[in-house]
Amino acid sequence: MSIRRKVVVHVAAVVLAAWTLIPLVWVAIVSITPPNEFASRPLRFWPKVPDLTNYPRLLGREATSPSGKVLEPSGHSSLIVHGLINSAEVAVVVTAISLIVCVPAAYALARLNLRWREAGLLTIIATRALPPIATTIPFFALFSSLGLSGTRTGLVITHLTITVPLLVWIGTSFFASLPAGLERMARVDGCSRFRAVTKVVVPASGPSITAMAVIAFLTSWNEFTFALIFNTGSTAQTFPPALASMFFQVSVPTEVAAATCLGLLPPLLLAAVFQRYIRRVNFVGIQ
Amino acid sequence: MTSTATVAPPHTPSTTPRARFSSRISTNRFGLLLVAPVVLLTVVIVIYPVAYSLWISLTSSNPITGRSRFVGLENYATALGSGEFWRTLTLTLFYVVCVTVMGTVVALGSALLLREKFLGRRVLMALIVLPWALSTYAAAVVFRYVYSPQFGFSAAVSERLGLDPSNILAQGSVIPALALVHAWQFAPLGAYFLLATLQMIPEDLYKLAKVDGVRLMGRFRYVTLPYIRLPMAIFLVLIGGQAATAFDLIYFLTSGGPGGSSRTLSFFIYEETFQNQRLGSGAAMSWILLVVVVALTVGYYKVALRVGNRDMKEET
Amino acid sequence: MSETTLQTQSVAIHVRKVLKRYGSSDKPALNEVSLEVPPGELLAVLGPSGSGKTTMLNVLAGLEQVEAGHVLFGDEDVTALQPEQRGVGVVFQSSMLYPHLSLRDSISFAPRIAKVPKQEISRRIEEVTNWLNIGHLLGRRPGEVSGGERQRAAIAKALVTQPRLLLMDEPFSAVDAQLRRQLRTELVKLHRRIGTTTIFVTHDQEEAMAIADRVAVMRDGELVQVGTPLELYRSPVNSWLADFVSIQPLNHFDAHVDEADRLVLLDGTLTVEGARLPRGSRVAVGVRPEHITMRPEPAATTWRILTQEMLGSVVKYVVRDTNGHEITTVTTADEMLAPDQPVELRVDRGRCMVFDAQTGKAFASASAQEASGVS
């Protein structure tokens, strides 16, 4: 590689890193800016006295500010803490159900040469073209009669409408890429059809299934529209509407920034840890 | 024969236990059994509600008085006859174009870069996943801190450069500004996706092109592009569909403003169904949007596949 | 010698009128095929691609359900049994091991499923892997060992289940020629040692002839011939098979029987004495290159050497007659004859394979045997 090319490539790498990170880092910086330094003129890129108190305060603890003042827990702490807990619960249940339902289906669609395979996959993928707001309309009516509005169960159901088609889609392409004949070997090794799936195909697809799980978790954790419409203000409120309640209200922007960081940390960590698996996602899936 | 130590008892039909259920049924039935939960779930929580929303779109009901009546295609006619609907549809298409262009440029640029060797490549490869891990709502919250003329990063930078912090979310620039957030959030997926394809292009092809005296842009046009056209098409369909149905980004950053400058069809539907609670006309507009998105997707897919196939044929 | 403690079994395999069709296809993949395999035999199923040989293997393993007919292991009818109930060991063509497991876990997978006690599994693994010389690789994954080691591990995996029947689906197709020959020899030795009935599917006739006790040749879903390599070599039932099992391409001739009971080949430039066929009959004759005796004869006028090719222990010559007909001969590499060398050719009746001119079927093997007796 010529020197010139080397320089160009490294500069481009720095630009890409900056483009990716600056928005995130800036929110983190705002979250540790003390209120009296916030929005100072001219704007500072780093606070003179970093102030981490927003975090313990949002998690419901008292905190001592850099100036030694003892600050009460944030008024939004229960909102945020409950939101985080609910989000985690809902996301875990959604992930579990999605995997239980989608792994066998994706496996079957990818490897069993079913009749109606194409039609099934196309239907599933077509549902992805629905605007999320459009699916809320029928649920609007459904939930009132079933009493599911404002419950975690209801939210899990709505999240499944997104994760199930998505996971079947990407799962199908995952399983299609498994070595041929794996199940035949399992069969002669003494597995029934079903055990061949559970004992061989699933373990052999560890990374793929991990990627599916991560994607299901992220999708649920980040889901906003259903959570806003059905669960805002309820005890089953997840993090996104809780953050929205702070965002749209008289909150100190630095505190909102800290809340944002708290809510974004789990997906960011998860994605960073499992990014090697996520990279395997292949959307070509169907031909 | 040398192995005579012992001989296992012969298998006889009477000692062979019955095969497990999953083995006894035909492959097709076993497959249907595995697919059944998804089919059932999809029917109950996706197909049925969607079909139900089709029914809703043929009705008109008042949220307060509770009066509801069947109106046939009136909601569709009203939507298609209203200037506001066409305005939001046009805005949606503009938004989709902005998002796809920006998203593709960033994704392709990242992929081309990540194919090179440089210091910290592995780290960067892992880093770029981060925006993707957020949804558009979270990206919107994050970019509020970038765009704000009062305390945003962009304001801080422009101040340092001696410029007047401009209002990025103003009439003229709001759609590209929102599209940028969308592209920021969605491009990593495209980058990974394209990179996987780029890495399959044989290095020899580039050498050959070099020997033939093809310049950098030419090498991109004649070597790289034919390979990535199909994955690129798929990425464009994905990001385009995402953009067409995006709502939370707009909800958080502009609420459709200023003055309706960012009221895309998806947000318009939100206003109609949720703020006004006019489920009928909201559902009708959703269906129109769905048809538009599906038609564009299918049309685009077909074109892309044809072009892709043609390229591949030229190759061989 | 009894260092083997692995409990091996050898059952007779009976395949009776098995019919198998895929989907709605009219042409059956197996068209009422019957096959008898005595206990302990190493049978090669040989055929070109699409001949139904892999289907046959799948039917034996239980991976495919048959439409009609029966499969018996010994006197047990296993037709309706699922693969997991049949007690067969299979070495597949590709992905012979579980990619996500270490060799040890792959090999012990089936006995673990069968709930064989742990100690017993270890004992068997130790024994089998010692035979195959892969004991030191057990901790690795398939991606971390060489192709040959993968093959050996796959065989070990098939053996630890102590199968009644060992099935192998072109197991050596993915390795290079030299290693393939080596593995073949090892397989034969191993089979001698364990004596399990083994059915080996291949499209490589050389491989089939080299290792098998008997070879079953398949074509278009039918069994063409089952016999020892020598039988196939010497008495193929038709000209297609004769071609298919020969290493060097056959010389084919249209021939007729003349008044002197001679087979007249190539407009008479080559004749074979003692046809023992009705006068005037028209037949197809196939002669293997190695069965044409060639002798340098400066005075000969009909045949001259066109090209020669050194093939190691033998030399292949293409010889041309005055009419421009060419035939191929192979002789031992004692001497090299130069091109243009006039030669004399002789073909014994016993070396001729005579087929019906229309159907390509061999004439009754009795006459062939008689013929060979004469030579």
Add this chain to the structure above:
Amino acid sequence: MELTRRSFVKRMSFAALAAGVGGPVLAACAGPDKGAAAGGAVLKAPASGTGTMNMRIWGAYPEFVKERAREFTDSYGTKVDLGVVAGDYPSIIQTQLRQNQKLDLFYGLGHLPKGWNTAGWLHDYERFWNKDKAEAEMLPVVRDALTIDGKLIGLPYFAFVNGALFANKQVLATAGLDSWPTTYDELYAQVRKVKKSGASDTPYLPSFWSAPYYGIPFGFVQEAMNRGMPMFGAGGKPEFDENSGGVVDMLGQWRDLYSENLVPKGVLTFQESDWIETFAAGGIAYSPQLQYDLRTFNDPAKSKSAGQFVAVPQQGQKWGMMHMGIYLTGNNGQSDEDLAQAYSMAEYFGYRDRKSGEFVVPTKWAAENNLTQGYAEVNNSPTVEKAVRAWLPDADEQWPILKDYMADPQYAKGLYHTDWALEWVSEASRQLPQAVNGDADIKKVVRTLREKAEKLIEEYGE
């Protein structure tokens, strides 16, 4: 098509599914099926608190409400499940009411309860044991606002002036201004002077132009009313039009403010937190704000120009209008006992503590957060005055000004007491910004808004 066994089974399962899920759905979609919950004798205050009450509030000061809820539980035994809602509050709550979520006590704004009551989603307070006493103590404007169809619909959560005109003394001093504006025209003239003087680049922050639904429509209605322009008559009949000057001229002035860059950039997409932050950051001369936020602006922890923010006196010109928060009770078919529990909680939060007889929560609201209440006794109490004077700049001058704001504010009853106020407000929040930023012709916007009201009257009046 032949009806094979398979296809028959398939059809049957679809039918079963449709019947199982579809039945209730269709029933639910038919609209409100409960009649208005009315009638019945006046209830007795419950002897003890039981069960759990669902409470939903707007996102302002959630920690304050949480603390009061804890005190209520300690004192009365009733547990409180408190939910905080912000953003599209009316739509979110209306959705939950429609979906029959259990809402025992929840916050509503003045323009909401009329329609909700018509739909049968609310329990009125006619059976509340202290109804007459509470009504007697309310400010007249508050009592009027809370009386819907002749019935008391709830108890006051707060009552303050929305769009109270605040000034930043520092900026005015720099610009050399020393007299308060007495009309909107004077206000806008001063704003231009400030900009000219260089004291501020964007001297005016019309906080009510911003993105939320309670932004620009409220600003529009309040400025029109304060300028004496008729807006809505009886039954919500629109009394404005595009031909007679009035609101058209007013919007023209707004358009000028915007195009002359007298207002901060991005104001049309501001959220509430943005407009508070922007004013608190200094550099703005005048801004109509929520009255109670005067405390926020003068809080050094939240504001860089604390001590500089004062309310502009109403000298013949009213600024802003009455803004009402209301404790409402949902009608989910609850028993009289449960209703009494809801009343009991409403009484504690929105009236007097039954045990002490004092205005406990309202007084704390007013004293701690400057959130004025629907009762003169609370707003003028020594506790509150003392608390407010503690932080209020120029307290001797400012305290009477603040009291004056609450003396006789305008209230947009003509609009608010319609079944369709929410819908009109939504439409206005979309139309008006386009008039301000020049996307749409002002006259056309005004006509659209009038026609919208007429159409809604027709539809709801059917």
